Amino acid sequence: MQKKFGGLAIFLDRSDINTDEIIPAKYLTEVTKEALTPYILEDLKLEGFDPKGEKLKNATVVVSRENFGCGSSREHAPWVFEVNDVHTVIAESYARIFRQNMFNGGMLAIELPKADIDQLVALQQQGDVEVAVDLDGQSITVKAGGEERQFSFEISQFDKALIESGGWVEFADARY
Amino acid sequence: MxxxxxxxxxxxxxxxxxxxxxxxxxxxxxxxxxxxxxxxxxxxxxxxxxxxxxxxxxxxxxxxxxxxxxxxxxxxxxxxxxxxxxxxxxxxxxxxxxxxxxxxxxxxxxxxxxxxxxxxxxxxxxxxxxxxxxxxxxxxxxxxxxxxxxxxxxxxxxxxxxxxxxxxxxxxxxxxxxxxxxxxxxxxxxxxxxxxxxxxxxxxxxxxxxxxxxxxxxxxxxxxxxxxxxxxxxxxxxxxxxxxxxxxxxxxxxxxxxxxxxxxxxxxxxIDVSSLEPQVTFGYKPDCVKSIKEMQGAPVDQVYIGTCTNGRIEDLRQAAEVLKGKTIADSVRGIVSPATPKIFSDALAEGIIQIFMDAGFCVTNPTCGACLGMSNGVLAEGEVAAATSNRNFNGRMGKGGMVHLMSPSSAAATALTGVITDARSL
Known part of the structure; x- marks a missing residue:
């Protein structure tokens, strides 16, 4: 079943946020995704960011900069997003394994150019930022305060097929 | 084509x-x-x-x-x-x-x-x-x-x-x-x-x-x-x-x-390596790299030799060459983890394990362990390690800990002095 995308955004305005910051290695001893829930972004040190705060709790979209999800291959990183209802990440670029892990789990990793991310980040000044995703139209509509902007993105046919099938296990099992 | x-x-x-x-x-x-x-x-x-x-x-x-x-x-x-x-x-x-x-x-x-x-x-x-x-x-x-x-x-x-x-x-x-x-x-x-x-x-x-x-x-x-x-x-x-x-x-x-x-x-x-110096990372990303001379003298609490990057027999030989007949600084904890039982066994036969032990290293079994802060040598907050591993992310070897990546030879030299050291200067 296809997941729901979009919603309230939280901004992690730094490049190279790694999977150790998203979910520290000491929690890799868990053997269920659900057990990871409280530890989301626990070790991320970023001005104004509180891993236990309401802002993260209410967010279902993460917006960040370059090379998001670099480092360890741990799928615990997208899982900790998934179990916290964050199904959409928007960033300038991704580390390959993280990006693949997102689509493999039927989640959405949107890549936008720096200028678009700059605009998104600036929109925070207007208030809470709400993102609506149109997967078929390959665009997002972003609302904050009274302002509304639209950005288009590219998604490969394969990545879209993974999302539509619910993930790579479903896709591969049906085909191979 | x-x-x-x-x-x-x-x-x-x-x-x-x-x-x-x-x-x-x-x-x-x-x-x-x-x-x-x-x-x-x-x-x-x-x-x-x-x-x-x-x-x-x-x-x-x-x-x-x-x-x-x-x-x-x-x-x-x-x-x-x-x-x-x-x-x-x-x-x-x-x-x-x-x-x-x-x-x-x-x-x-x-x-x-x-x-x-x-x-x-x-x-x-x-x-x-x-x-x-x-x-x-x-x-x-x-x-x-x-x-x-x-x-x-x-x-x-x-x-x-x-x-x-x-x-x-x-x-x-x-x-x-x-x-x-x-x-x-x-x-x-x-x-x-x-x-x-x-x-x-x-x-x-x-x-x-x-x-x-x-x-x-x-x-x-x-x-x-x-x-x-x-x-x-x-x-x-x-x-x-x-x-x-x-x-x-x-x-x-x-x-x-x-x-x-x-x-x-x-x-x-x-890349012409002819004038390359031993390298070391500073900061929290693996591309933050300096020549070891620029970092010389920075104190460390722990030296970790091992991992999938540098825990093989050749790596242990390089470290042992620096450590032979010497003891590590009192301020440093030295840990070595040969990456496989065969490497451990070869290191024993070559006398390398004895060199590490005589120098004051703790010799542990083969494991990934401390490299990612899971076991066998996790850092406390504020501690600094010199390690032969591959990642220096903030908190990688333990929350609040810092890691300087370097070669086994540099790590051994650093263990001897307790501060980041170019092995060639000893």
Whole structure:
């Protein structure tokens, strides 16, 4: 079943946020995704960011900069997003394994150019930022305060097929 | 138009292209450890698809936390152990015979030129040292690999790194790769294969080539690769002698995987290593690299020698050469973890373990352990380590701890003085 995308955004305005910051290695001893829930972004040190705060709790979209999800291959990183209802990440670029892990789990990793991310980040000044995703139209509509902007993105046919099938296990099992 | 090694492997292993640019490859090896595999196993059981595509192509090890440190890690080990037994996977390495995955699997001869290899571990790129395409993947890719023997990748482009000149004494593969990462940046090789070429690589042992390829992912690379040559054949000979009539015949066969002279690269980096100094990281990203002279004198609390980057016999020899007949500073805790039982055993026979012990090092069993702050040498808040590992992320070896990456030789010198030290200055 296809997941729901979009919603309230939280901004992690730094490049190279790694999977150790998203979910520290000491929690890799868990053997269920659900057990990871409280530890989301626990070790991320970023001005104004509180891993236990309401802002993260209410967010279902993460917006960040370059090379998001670099480092360890741990799928615990997208899982900790998934179990916290964050199904959409928007960033300038991704580390390959993280990006693949997102689509493999039927989640959405949107890549936008720096200028678009700059605009998104600036929109925070207007208030809470709400993102609506149109997967078929390959665009997002972003609302904050009274302002509304639209950005288009590219998604490969394969990545879209993974999302539509619910993930790579479903896709591969049906085909191979 | 010629092809790169990676393109040749993609062409020969292409099972399906469901959409343009999405290449589904058949896999020669699916490697498993106890951290990223149990969730895949649980999901397969839940789906009532608890099967393996080929028990002889799946290799399994418990390496990250071993011996188990608590109930949770014991449970992870048990899930993996029960699964390996249930499916009669012959090559399963449990306590007493286990070692760091990226050291023990090559050592057993499982990785061959032209192979496709995946593992739920980002440093799987290490195995490209044998002329294989080897990529770290997540648990879902691993799960499909276990069940179906396939994995999907984007069409690979290759960055070629030409390493030439002559490597100065006291400068090692680790220094070279840190320098390369500093040039590429932490995402300079994303979605690319990193091909290491040049006279320096030709002269390197397999141990050193594995150190190079191991850190390709720290520049974002999908796989590191070296061209198979007589060094590769000699390393593998005990495992392949029944397949080929002579080493020359093996070499001739492996030539099919060497990149063509007119292959096309996305970019080429020329590096003359003749004036390279020992390198060390500062900060929290692997591309924050300086020459060790610039960091000389910075105090450390712990020195850690081991890991999939630098826990092989050649690495231990280099460290022992610096440590021989000396003792480490009182302010430092020294820990060495030979990466496999064979390396441990060889180090014992060569007197290297005694040198480490006489110097005041704690010698632990083969494990990934402290490198990722899971066990066997976790740092306290505010502590600093000099380590031969591959990642210096904030808190990597323990929350609030800092890591300086360096060669085994530099790490040994740093242990002796308690401050970051160029081994050549001793």
């Amino acid at each position: 010629g092809k790169t090694l990676a393109e040749k492997i993609f062409d020969s292993h292409l099972r399906d292209e469901p959409f343009p640019g999405a290449k589904v490859l058949s896999l020669d090896r699916v490697l498993c450890h106890e951290i990223t595999t149990p969730v895949a196993i649980a999901d397969l059981v839940w789906r009532e698809k608890d099967r393996v595509f080929d028990k002889n192509k799946i290799k399994v090890v418990i390496d990250h936390v071993t011996p188990s440190k608590d109930t949770k890690t014991a449970t992870q080990a048990k899930i993996l152990r029960d699964w390996a037994r249930r499916h009669e996977i012959p090559d399963f390495f449990d306590i007493g015979r286990n070692g760091v995955c990226h050291a023990i699997f090559p050592e057993k001869g499982y990785i061959r030129p032209g192979f496709t290899v995946i593992m739920g571990d980002s440093h799987t790129c290490t195995h490209g040292a044998f002329g294989a395409f080897a990529a770290g993947v997540g648990t879902t890719d691993l799960e499909v690999g276990i069940l179906k023997g396939v994995c999907a990748f984007r069409e690979p482009e290759t960055i070629r790194i030409n390493l030439n000149g002559s490597l100065p004494e006291g400068v090692y593969a680790k220094d070279v790769i840190l320098h390369v990462i500093a040039q590429l940046g932490v995402n300079g090789a994303t979605d690319r294969v990193v091909e290491f070429r040049g006279s320096i690589v030709d002269q390197m042992s397999m141990d050193a080539r594995m150190t190079l390829c191991n850190m390709a992912v720290e520049a974002g690379g999908t796989s590191g690769v070296c061209m198979p040559d007589m060094t590769t054949v000699n390393y593998l000979w005990e495992f392949i002698q029944d397949e080929f009539s002579s080493k020359e015949a093996a070499l001739a066969d492996y030539q099919q995987w060497v990149s063509d002279p007119d292959a096309v690269y996305s970019s080429t980096l020329e």
